[in-house]
Structures are given as C-alpha cells and as structure tokens.
Amino acid sequence: MYSTVQFIHSWWAYLVLVVLIIASINALIGYFSKKEYGANDFRISLFTLIVSHIQLLIGIVLYFVSPYFNSFSEGGMGGVMKDSTLRLYLVEHPFIMIISVVLITMGYSKHKKKLTSQPKFKTLAIFYTLALVFVLSRIPWNAWF
Template sequence: MTVLAVHSLFRWVVVVALLARVGRALQARKGAFTPIDKRLGLIAMIAMDLQLLLGLALFFGLSPAVSAAEMDVGAAMKDPYLRFWLVEHGPTMLIAIVLAHVGNVRVRKAADDAAKHKQALIFFGIALVLVLVAMPWPFRPVVGRPLLPGF
C-alpha cells in the first residue's frame, strides 16, 4: 500500500476521532470532566499527528501533485488543482492540527469542568470544520478524490 493510500484511509480515523471528541464535549458539557474526556482528546490529537507525518512525507517528496506544482509555482497558483495541493490542503490541515494541540492544553488549564468541556468544544469543533473543509471530497469539482483509495 502506498503512503498516499494510507493517508487517504487514515482520514477516517481522524474524522471519527474528531467527531467523537466534539460529540462527547457537547453531550457531557454540564457534567463532570472524566478520564474518558481526556482520552478522547489525546486520541484525536495523536490521530492527527500521525496523519501530519504521512502528509509531510507526501508534501516533501512523494506527492505527484505537489511535485508538479513546484515546477512552476506561479503557474500552479493559477491552476485550481495544483494550488489546492500546494497551498490549501496541507496548510489548512496543519492549522487544524495546531488547534487540537492548543485545545488539549486549554482543556488541561481550564479552571473547572464546564470550562474544560467548553474549550474542548471550541478548539476541536473548529479543527473538525477545517478538516472537513480542506478534504478532497469526491463531490468537489477539480480536486475531488474517492472516499476510499482505489475506488
């Protein structure tokens, strides 16, 4: 299996982990902050970090789209397909990953349980939106890719 196929499949781990974290923050927002809440935050962050490693390997060498874009960056910026892979997908996902890290720190430092749930909801909620926005969903014109590699 190629790195691109693993990165493509692993997106589902990232999406499910983020949905679980955000869903739990919503559901438990008036209750106690338990070890499950902490664990879900860690799982979402680790899933995103692993996806980042695969993304970096693609971005700095393995990706045909990024390599093609780097041949002529000026021209790539005028091409919606190459521009997406050069400056939209990776950087937006990176911001989402940073938000997950900051979110876990804010959760840890929050004064009480309600504040912890709120911080988790805000930071992981925004991270989830960014991931969904920067995803090459099959219905997206020009940049769309299959939901599973090879399909």
C-alpha cells in the same frame, strides 16, 4: 513509495475524521449537559490529539514524495495557484490541515490547565469543533469517493 504513503494517508484520514467528530460531539454534550469531566473524556481528547499528529506526519511525508510537488519547479508558484487541483493539493489542503492540527493541540493544551469540568469541555468544544470545520472544508472529497 508514493502510492503506499497515499494509501495510508487516505485511510488514516477516515480514523482522524471519526475520532474528531466523536471528540467534538463529546465536548459539546459535556458542556451543554454540565456533566463531570472524567477519564473517558480525557482519553477521547488525547486519542484525537495523537491520531491527528500521526496524520500530520504522514501528510508531510506524502507532500514531499507526491508527483504534484514537482509542479513548483515546473510552473512556479504562479502556475500552481492558477490550477485549482494543484492549489488544493499543494497549498490549501496542507495549510488548512496544519491549522487544524494546531487548533487540536491548542485545545488539548488549554483544557489541561482548566480546573473544573465546564471550562474543560468548553475549551475542547471550541477548538475541536473549529478544527473539524476546517478539516471538512478542505478534504478533497472527489478523491474520497
């Protein structure tokens, strides 16, 4: 089960990353070019929200079926924090990714309350770009290539 969930989580991450980059660039372009917020902009932001939440759910399942998870009972939190690989997979990556999904959710929710295009794009640009920076900071790059 672990290898199947890990495979899905790894490949879905590419989709999340591409969609988040597209959504961030779209929001930045929309804000700086002062274009009108339209249906495609809404779809891009909504799709980003959906794929990131699906990735979060897959990641939660992966977290608990991972062989790394047993390290908490074997070495305790101190042992996990001393090992950089365990710390990345059990603490840093999950924590930062949860924060990223929260930022995406907050940005999406806040942008819907705005009445005009500029504040909508600004809100999406801020929250989605912050989420993108956080995601890029904690991707286990050595496992990706």
